[in-house]
Amino acid sequence: xxxxxxxxxxxxxxxxxxxxxxxxxxxxxxxxxxxxxxxxxxxxxxxxxxxxxxxxxxxxxxxxxxxxxxxxxxxxxxxxxxxxxxxxxxxxxxxxxxxxxxxxxxxxxxxxxxxxxxxxxxxxxxxxxxxxxxxxxxxxxxxxxxxxxxxxxxxxxxxxxxxxxxxxxxxxxxxxxxxxxxxxxxxxxxxxxxxxxxxxxxxxxxxxxxxxxxxxxxxxxxxxxxxxxxxxxxxxxxx
Ligand code: UDP
Numbered sequence: 001x002x003x004x005x006x007x008x009x010x011x012x013x014x015x016x017x018x019x020x021x022x023x024x025x026x027x028x029x030x031x032x033x034x035x036x037x038x039x040x041x042x043x044x045x046x047x048x049x050x051x052x053x054x055x056x057x058x059x060x061x062x063x064x065x066x067x068x069x070x071x072x073x074x075x076x077x078x079x080x081x082x083x084x085x086x087x088x089x090x091x092x093x094x095x096x097x098x099x100x101x102x103x104x105x106x107x108x109x110x111x112x113x114x115x116x117x118x119x120x121x122x123x124x125x126x127x128x129x130x131x132x133x134x135x136x137x138x139x140x141x142x143x144x145x146x147x148x149x150x151x152x153x154x155x156x157x158x159x160x161x162x163x164x165x166x167x168x169x170x171x172x173x174x175x176x177x178x179x180x181x182x183x184x185x186x187x188x189x190x191x192x193x194x195x196x197x198x199x200x201x202x203x204x205x206x207x208x209x210x211x212x213x214x215x216x217x218x219x220x221x222x223x224x225x226x227x228x229x230x231x232x233x234x235x236x237x238x239x
Pocket of ligand 1: 014015016017053054055056057059060061062074075076077078079082134135136137138139140141142143144146
């Protein structure tokens with residue numbers, strides 16, 4: 001894989017929580033507009049951008065299961081929730097003139113294409129933004145794991161995980177003012193220290209395939225294009 005400055009195709013992972021922004025539930029249009037502008041900037045500098053949307057602003061299967069629901073069914077609700085975020089992002093991207101396709105792992109042909117990896121790659125080559133929804137289509141997985149898997153399958157150079165904090169810290173920076181941010185980490189350290197980068201399944205997948213991860217703050221002005229261009233931002237996780 002090329003080093004950070006030479007990335008040609010990236011997978012941007014957007015957490016569901018980010019979509020909610022200041023809203024108690026659902027989608028904050030200001031956030032989606034911000035994301036769309038960032039993605040547009042990235043596409044304009046010539047990098048191919050695929051996106052995986054999370055769904056934490058809608059439903060998390062594990063949380064519903066704790067309150068008595070069947071875990072698998074709750075996970076399907078979670079996956080369907082991610083598609084709502086995908087459609088919102090698609091709308092804002094198209095309003096600012098980008099070509100987009102949504103592909104879902106659970107077929108819903110009225111609103112999106114099914115997930116077809118080779119087709120996704122063709123879309124990216126034509127400069128379209130491909131947005132992956134419905135996770136992997138399988139309960140007991142996360143959209144972080146989806147991001148790692150999709151990145152590998154479409155041949156992306158890195159996973160860019162956009163979050164609410166500006167990188168990975170040794171403690172929660174919102175609770176502990178002395179928390180120290182890492183500029184770089186290796187996969188083993190992330191797993192050993194239980195650092196909150198992505199879940200262990202996702203990290204293992206990246207580690208086994210030497211797929212770099214960048215964790216960065218979604219809302220900072222110009223952050224998406226900086227991450228996409230491989231500039232020093234957030235925390236880089238590699239071997
Ligand atoms: N989910 C799933 N399989 C997948 C991806 C997601 O079952 O492959 C479900 C799971 O219930 C999860 C929910 O969809 O809690 C929303 O995704 P996630 O929690 O990863 O969203 P994020 O944390 O990024 O907002």
